[in-house]
Amino acid sequence: MLAADGGTVQRTSVYNALRALADAGLVRVVQAGPGTTLYELSGSDHHHFLCRHCGEIADVPAGSEVPPLLNIDIPGARVESAQVVFRGICAGCLQLPL
Numbered sequence: 681m682l683a684a685d686g687g688t689v690q691r692t693s694v695y696n697a698l699r700a701l702a703d704a705g706l707v708r709v710v711q712a713g714p715g716t717t718l719y720e721l722s723g724s725d726h727h728h729f730l731c732r733h734c735g736e737i738a739d740v741p742a743g744s745e746v747p748p749l750l751n752i753d754i755p756g757a758r759v760e761s762a763q764v765v766f767r768g769i770c771a772g773c774l775q776l777p778l
């Protein structure tokens with residue numbers, strides 16, 4: 681259970697609410713890897729960068745062009761969205777002493 685201001689909320693209730701918001705198109709769900717799911721308000725299209733050292737997730741502008749990898753034709757299907765998660769080490773972590 682999650683506690684806030686002395687009250688409790690079941691974790692499943694939170695996920696059900698997030699799922700409902702995602703189904704309504706108000707929240708975007710980003711699968712950033714095993715055990716890492718990001719829920720964010722729907723807005724402008726962008727990608728994400730995930731630092732494997734500190735776990736920070738940063739927005740990356742998507743730009744106006746569709747990358748060739750995402751310009752895909754799946755016979756019989758209509759692609760409605762795509763997500764790119766870049767992984768590496770962020771600028772801050774690269775400056776840390778080894």
Ligand SMILES: [Zn+2]
Nearest residue numbers: 731734770773
């Ligand atoms: Zn980092």
